Amino acid sequence: MEICETYANDRHRMLDILLDVQDRFRWISPKVMETVARQTGLSRIEVEGVASFYSFLSQTPKGRVTIRLCNDIVDRYAGLEEVAKAFEEVLGIKVGQTSNDGAFSLEYTPCIGMCDQAPAAMVNDVVLTKLTAETARSAAEALKAGTSPSKLVNERFDDLTAHEQATRMVDNNIRHAGEVLLGPVPEEAGLGKAVGLTPTQIITTVENSGLRGCGGAGFTTGRKWRFAASEKAEKTFVLCNADEGEPGTFKDRVLLTERPHLLFEGMTIAARAVGAKEGILYLRGEYVYLRKLLEGVLAERRRRGLLGKDILGVAGFDFDIRIQLGAGAYICGEEGALISSCEGLPGEPKTRPPFPVNRGYLGYPTVVNNVETFCHAARILDRGAEWFHAMGTEGSHGTKLLSVCGDCLNPGIYELPYGHTVWELLEMVGDEDAAAVQVGGPSGTMIARDSFHRRLTFDDLATGGAVIVFSGERNILEIVEYYMSFFVHESCGYCTPCRVGNVFLQKAIQKFRKGLANAEDIEYLKELSGTIIETSRCGLGMTSPNPILTTLKNFPLVYSAMTKPSKDRIRATFDIQSAIDDARRIAKRRSYIFDKDFSQ
Amino acid sequence: MSGTEKETGFTFTIDGVEVTAHAGQTIMEAADEAGVYIPRLCDHEGLRHQGGCRVCTVKAGGRSVAACTQPAAPGQAVENETPHLSKLRRDLVEMLFHEGNHLCPICEASGNCELQAMAYRLEMVEPTKFPYLEPCRALDASHPDIALDTNRCISCGRCIRASQDVDGKGVFGYVGRGIHRRVAVNGENLAHTDAKVTDHAISEEVCPVGCIIRKRVGFVTPIGEREFDKGLIGHEIEEKRHD
Numbered sequence: 046m047e048i049c050e051t052y053a054n055d056r057h058r059m060l061d062i063l064l065d066v067q068d069r070f071r072w073i074s075p076k077v078m079e080t081v082a083r084q085t086g087l088s089r090i091e092v093e094g095v096a097s098f099y100s101f102l103s104q105t106p107k108g109r110v111t112i113r114l115c116n117d118i119v120d121r122y123a124g125l126e127e128v129a130k131a132f133e134e135v136l137g138i139k140v141g142q143t144s145n146d147g148a149f150s151l152e153y154t155p156c157i158g159m160c161d162q163a164p165a166a167m168v169n170d171v172v173l174t175k176l177t178a179e180t181a182r183s184a185a186e187a188l189k190a191g192t193s194p195s196k197l198v199n200e201r202f203d204d205l206t207a208h209e210q211a212t213r214m215v216d217n218n219i220r221h222a223g224e225v226l227l228g229p230v231p232e233e234a235g236l237g238k239a240v241g242l243t244p245t246q247i248i249t250t251v252e253n254s255g256l257r258g259c260g261g262a263g264f265t266t267g268r269k270w271r272f273a274a275s276e277k278a279e280k281t282f283v284l285c286n287a288d289e290g291e292p293g294t295f296k297d298r299v300l301l302t303e304r305p306h307l308l309f310e311g312m313t314i315a316a317r318a319v320g321a322k323e324g325i326l327y328l329r330g331e332y333v334y335l336r337k338l339l340e341g342v343l344a345e346r347r348r349r350g351l352l353g354k355d356i357l358g359v360a361g362f363d364f365d366i367r368i369q370l371g372a373g374a375y376i377c378g379e380e381g382a383l384i385s386s387c388e389g390l391p392g393e394p395k396t397r398p399p400f401p402v403n404r405g406y407l408g409y410p411t412v413v414n415n416v417e418t419f420c421h422a423a424r425i426l427d428r429g430a431e432w433f434h435a436m437g438t439e440g441s442h443g444t445k446l447l448s449v450c451g452d453c454l455n456p457g458i459y460e461l462p463y464g465h466t467v468w469e470l471l472e473m474v475g476d477e478d479a480a481a482v483q484v485g486g487p488s489g490t491m492i493a494r495d496s497f498h499r500r501l502t503f504d505d506l507a508t509g510g511a512v513i514v515f516s517g518e519r520n521i522l523e524i525v526e527y528y529m530s531f532f533v534h535e536s537c538g539y540c541t542p543c544r545v546g547n548v549f550l551q552k553a554i555q556k557f558r559k560g561l562a563n564a565e566d567i568e569y570l571k572e573l574s575g576t577i578i579e580t581s582r583c584g585l586g587m588t589s590p591n592p593i594l595t596t597l598k599n600f601p602l603v604y605s606a607m608t609k610p611s612k613d614r615i616r617a618t619f620d621i622q623s624a625i626d627d628a629r630r631i632a633k634r635r636s637y638i639f640d641k642d643f644s645q
Numbered sequence: 646m647s648g649t650e651k652e653t654g655f656t657f658t659i660d661g662v663e664v665t666a667h668a669g670q671t672i673m674e675a676a677d678e679a680g681v682y683i684p685r686l687c688d689h690e691g692l693r694h695q696g697g698c699r700v701c702t703v704k705a706g707g708r709s710v711a712a713c714t715q716p717a718a719p720g721q722a723v724e725n726e727t728p729h730l731s732k733l734r735r736d737l738v739e740m741l742f743h744e745g746n747h748l749c750p751i752c753e754a755s756g757n758c759e760l761q762a763m764a765y766r767l768e769m770v771e772p773t774k775f776p777y778l779e780p781c782r783a784l785d786a787s788h789p790d791i792a793l794d795t796n797r798c799i800s801c802g803r804c805i806r807a808s809q810d811v812d813g814k815g816v817f818g819y820v821g822r823g824i825h826r827r828v829a830v831n832g833e834n835l836a837h838t839d840a841k842v843t844d845h846a847i848s849e850e851v852c853p854v855g856c857i858i859r860k861r862v863g864f865v866t867p868i869g870e871r872e873f874d875k876g877l878i879g880h881e882i883e884e885k886r887h888d
Contacts, residue, residue, distance in 0.1 A: 060866045075833075090818030090831035097820040108691075374822070380726040391819070396714045464847050538800070538819075538826030540699050545740040548824050552776050569774060576736040 049084035055416075057407070059095050063102050064177055064330075064372055071147070072106040098391035100154065100260030101330045106144045108150035110188055112136075113167040115293050116153040118527045119450050119513060123163040127178040129153075135185035141316045149188070150595045154373065155531055157291040157331040159449035160513070161218045161457050168194040170333045187549040203296030207338035208302070214334055215297050218457025221473065223444040225424050225433070226300065226417070227460045230307055233351065235426035239314045240359050241424075244274055247318040253430035255442030260286055260378065261485065261509030262417030266422065269412055272402035273319040276410035281366075283315045283324040284406060284413045286383055290329060290375035291486035292531060293511035296446035297416040299458050301328075301335050304420055305342040309366060311419030313356065316364040319412055324366040327383050330373045339368060375535035378411040379583050380405075382537065393537045394583035417446055417510070420605045437463035441502035449474045451483075451514035453461075460482065467497040470512065479514045481600070483520060486511035487528035488588035489507055491521075521603045525592045532589035541588030546577040550593060557607045561620055564608050570597065646839040655800035659683075659703075660726055666717040673701055673712040676725070680886025682879035683725055684734055684739070684766065686759055686853055687801035688713040693810060700737050700763065701870055702730060709733075715749055735767045744824075746796040747854070753863040754855030756871030762878035778824075787836035791847055792858040798828050799854055808846035816840040828856075 048065045052058035053427070059074040062081060066073050074541060076091045085092075095286040097103050114120075114129055131153075133139055136149045143150040159165035162174035166181075171194040173184060184197050190215035195202040198213050203214065219474050222228045239247055252267025273281055285308065289297040312324050328336065343366055356362040374392045376382045381395035384406050395401075405411025414422075421443060425433045433443045441463035447470065450456040454475030467484070471477055483491045484501070492499065492506070499506050515524065529551040553570055556562045574590030597604060621639050629635060654665045654764075657677040659681050661674075666675035671694065676683050687698035696714040703712045704724040712723075724730060741760060749755045805817040805828065816838045820829045832838045842859055845851060849859070868874070 088815040088818070088831050090815065090820070090829060093829070094818050098822045165849060391822070396694070398716065531824060536821045536823040538821070540697050541737050541740050541744075541800075542699055544800070544824055544826065545744045546736075548778065549740070549743075549775050560851050573736070576733050580698060580702045580710070580733055582699065 046080050046084060049081060054084045054086070056087055057389040057390075059085065059087075060369065060372060060386060062389075063092075063096055063099075064370060066126065067102050070106075071105045071109065071111075074104075087591055091470070094388065094391050098374065099330075099371075102372055106147060107144065108148050108176055110148065110165075110169055110194060111150040111414065112188075113152055113157070114140065114156040115155070115157045115159060115163065115165045115167075117154075117160060117163070118524050119160040120163040120165065121312070121527070122452070122519065123319065124177065125164045127370045128166070128181040128500070131178045131181035132185050135182055135189060135393060140607075141443075149187065149640055151439045152179055153376065155291065155333070156294075156532060158289060158295040158329070158373070159215065160293050160295060161448065162216055163450070167331065167334075168197065169597060170235065170336075171195050171198060173197065174215055177365070205307060207341050211302050211335055211338050215302070216300070216457075217302060219303070220449075220455050220457040221461065223460030223461040223462070225444045225460065226304060226307070226420050226434070227445065227458070228554060230304065231427065232306065233310055235423035236310045236313055236351070236357065237427075239317055239426045240357050240362065242316045242321065247314060247426065248274060250310075250430045251318070251425060253432040254421075254425045255430075255437075255440075256421050256425060256433065257441070257503060258415055258510065259289075259324070259417035259421065259445065261488070261507070261583070262288070262293065262505050263507060264504045266414060266418055269402055270315060270318050272400070273412045274409045274572065276401050276403055278410050280310070280323070280409045281319050281321040282406045282409055282411040283319065283321040283604065284310050284383065284411055285312055285324070285326045285366075285416060285419055286378060286413055287332065287382065287416050288327050288329040288375075288383060289379040289416075290331075290378050290535075291488060291509055291511050292528070293450055293483065293513040294448050294509060296448045296449075296458055296510040298332060299448075300420055300446070301332065301339065301415050305339055306346070307420045308416055309342065309422050311421070312366060313364055313425035314415065315412055315419065321412070322363050322365070324364060325364055325387050325406070326368045327377065327387060328368055328370050329377070331368060334552040336368060336370065344369070374537075376583075376585055379585060381415060381583065384411060391537070393539050394585075396541060396582075415509075438500070438502050440504055442615045445501065445508070446510055447501070447508070448510050449510050449512045449514065450477060452479065452516035452519070453514045461501075463498050463502045466500050467492065467506070470501065471514070471576075474514065475566070476514050476516070478516060480517035480519070481489050481515040481524075483511070483513040483515070484508050487592050488515070488584075489591065491524075491592060491596075491599060493599045496599060506527045521596055521600050522554060522558050522607065524556060525596055526551065528592040529589075532585065536585060536589070540580070540582040540586065542577040542580045543582070543589065546573060547586070549573055552570040554593065557604065560607055560609070562604075562608045564605075566608065567604055650700050651812045657717055657719060657723060658720040659723045664717075670717050671713060672703060672715050672717045672723055675717045676712065677882055678885075680883060681725065682882040683712045684736075684763060684879065685713055686763060686799060687803065688800075689803045689807075689851065689853075691811070692803060692806040695806070698737065698741070698799070698801055700734050702733055702737075704730065718849075731767055733780035734763075735769050737770060738763050738767055739773045739775055741799045742769075743773065743777050745778075745780060745798060752797065752798065752855040753798075753858065756874050757849070757866075758855060758873070759878060762873035765873070765880065766877050776841075782827075785830070785834050787834040788838075788840060789836075790842035790860050791835055792838060792860055793830070793835055794856055794858060795827055795829075797854050798856040800826065800828060801853055802828065803853065804828065804846045804857060805853045807848075808840075811845040814839055814844065814846070816844070816846060845881060 165174045256266045257263040377392040382392040386392040401411045662681040685701040696711040701712040808816040
């Protein structure tokens, strides 16, 4: 089969193969799985393991046009329901269905990184933003009349440059440009200086700058590079994590659109520091609309001698980058899972140790850094460690991109030095009336007004970038329930506590929302959360109970208002009506005792 | 690993008991050799470590880690049987009970079942508080000698590794994600695979629960004379220590 041959029948390119299969046949049939298995020398079950893991791969036929509505909480509050209804009515299918003629599929998908312009949707590879019932209706009607998705964006879409195409689909919403990333950036200045330095000098510079990973975990970048550089190995790899899936995060989207050269410059510098010849940009499937733009930038860099052999004329400085597209899996933002995904496996985290810097991609030492981190590194090489170190606060140096969304006047990107208080940020975004702010997305911290004096630093309120603002009209428990359902959807299922425990947490929150909880259930939430955090295998399970734990701490009244004491030794959580429902159905009659309006 | 490195042993402690290990050994491997039992479900002698069930969670150097995958470190103080860890393990075992359909009285694995035995060992004696997920997956009885009831599967993956690494086959694999992740077979059903009842993956010792069923031998050993009727799970390892 030619798709497999495009990738030299390489099993490590399984995700690419299956994405191409999905694009062409709209599903991955058992027959295709057998063919792919044969071509790549795997068993069918191994192919099926990959095909069934990623949300954007399907084992049932999908429509020629697949519409994925982002159902993040921010989109819901921005009017998702009416948008979904408009699509349903025009296309004649419900969300989750495919039309009988195979033309359309309509489904929900978690955060696609467009929370500053919600509600948003992906229509095949095209992104539609700021949807309303009216625009959704006209888009659906146009699609039904045979208009290609890209024409929904612009009549002459194909004549636009890749950058124009991307920015016509998606606004960047840069609200505040800081000194490091979004202000003026001279071309290749960092790389130019890096070629004059030894790898050790590069690493020392990055170490001295105090740069820490910007994806959320905050590991010291220089140390990561030093570990990888000190490994004696045949090959070393540099991977860029552009899988920002944390609901409410969209900062990397803006860098990928506006600073792709800076990103690749940073990766090239990292490659020189650790002696890597090959790099991978892991681009989340939701950002497929940026692929053409990024491929174009890579091609341009190869032409200009900034990638490929003897970069900038330095003999032996060889490095190139390929793009690995993801396929809808939040867990792939975890570095081990990201590596698994690049290797053509289900996106499951790897057992640590060994750490990726020792044995990562295909067993070789691997540096994995976030998009923003690489961009910072390139700027640090240009301007020096001290310049960067002087910004921010002790332990949190430099600037940070914050993606702000939710109930505020100016959602978008703010590049600020570390150390601002939440109040200061809210002043800038135009919402001093906020009732709650989710810092760092669902895996971060939900704070109330009494904590708005806290600072955005690694030591106080750490964030990978997401800041979601909620007004007093929002239901905290509804938000928490949504976030728990997100983690249930995105858990890889490898370990027991995260796979099963999060489902239990979700069910417990549902009980609170229905008013069926009692005081003991608060203890239950805390205990269960504790077990999940302590026994989970990776960062997902170690943070997934945070929506519950941080709201229990900062919004205790919300929970106590929803609990009631148990009466008559019957636990309030016991709902007799739903308990006897099955029996009622089977017996085909109602309960004489428990149905109040029972009459014969 | 060179021979000399392997011989250079070091010691660490588990609940205060000194244990000898060599470089590259996991905490659990060293513990097993020393006759200290660390509860586990997904780990099984002779198979690759997976670190999925997390029942072997111990505290090492103040951090909670899976003993089956965490390398032993010289001088480290490992906690194993503390009330806190037993509580975590009990929670995990309860999660597995509630995730599937585990009705011991009607299960032919009762008495040989490691999940059941682990519940006894961890003193899971009170009614549990978790909700039941009650899966409803079709029984696969297509194979002449083997049946599969994945409603009882605990996703330990021992059959997957045994089939791949010991039998050199690949009859089983994981499919799906999250709570929908489960063990499936390489084909439409078990009859369409090259599984044989003589495979190591199908043998009594590999599946810890009553998911992989060998037909026509169900009650050859009567209840009361089964493996865990004779002693707590882990007693074989612990007996080494008393020797």
